[in-house]
Each structure stands twice: as C-alpha cells, then as structure tokens.
Amino acid sequence: MGELEDFSLEGELTEEARKQRNLLIKQKQEEFERKQLMNVEEEVKKSVKKKVNFNWRLWLVVLLVLFLLGALVYFLGLA
Structure with a gap:
C-alpha cells in the first residue's frame, strides 16, 4: 500500500509540474x-x-x- 500511495503522490506532482510547464510555455509563447x-x-x-x-x-x-521656373520667367519678362 505504501508504494501505491507514493506512486499516486508522484503522479500528482507530475501533473502539477506538467500544468506549471504548460503555463510557462504559454507565457513564453x-x-x-x-x-x-x-x-x-x-x-x-x-x-x-x-x-x-x-x-x-x-x-x-x-x-x-516651380519657384525657379517662375523666377526665370519673371526675369526674362523684365529683360
């Protein structure tokens, strides 16, 4: 019986570790x-x-x- 209880306790820890790992992976993603x-x-x-x-x-x-063209036309018109 003692071995069976230890195994189920390890299974719960593994499940908790798996949940934490999945949560960490999700956070990293x-x-x-x-x-x-x-x-x-x-x-x-x-x-x-x-x-x-x-x-x-x-x-x-x-x-x-355009400004330069306008200035050129203006000065040519005056000359």
Missing part, C-alpha cells in the same frame, strides 16, 4: 508573440516614415523647381 507584434509595428512605422519623408522631399524639390 505570448511573450514571443508580443515581441513579434512590436517588431512588426516598428517596421511598419519605419516604412511609413520613409515614405512620408520621401514624399516630403519630392514635394520640396517640385516646389523649388
């Missing part, structure tokens, strides 16, 4: 998924920022060219 989501968000922000900066520079160049 959630943490990993959270980190992946944060990395994806950072990549999206960087990508959007690059596109916005590119568009901003493009419009700046277009406005500069």
Whole structure:
C-alpha cells in the first residue's frame, strides 16, 4: 500500500509540474508573440516614415523647381 500511495503522490506532482510547464510555455509563447507584434509595428512605422519623408522631399524639390521656373520667367519678362 505504501508504494501505491507514493506512486499516486508522484503522479500528482507530475501533473502539477506538467500544468506549471504548460503555463510557462504559454507565457513564453505570448511573450514571443508580443515581441513579434512590436517588431512588426516598428517596421511598419519605419516604412511609413520613409515614405512620408520621401514624399516630403519630392514635394520640396517640385516646389523649388516651380519657384525657379517662375523666377526665370519673371526675369526674362523684365529683360
């Protein structure tokens, strides 16, 4: 009888250890998924920022060219 009780006690400990292990695995997976989501968000922000900066520079160049063309027409009109 003593061996049977010890075996059932070990089984309960094993079950408890299994529950803790599964909980730890679940926490690690959630943490990993959270980190992946944060990395994806950072990549999206960087990508959007690059596109916005590119568009901003493009419009700046277009406005500069238009200004220079307007100045050229103005001075040629005066000359």
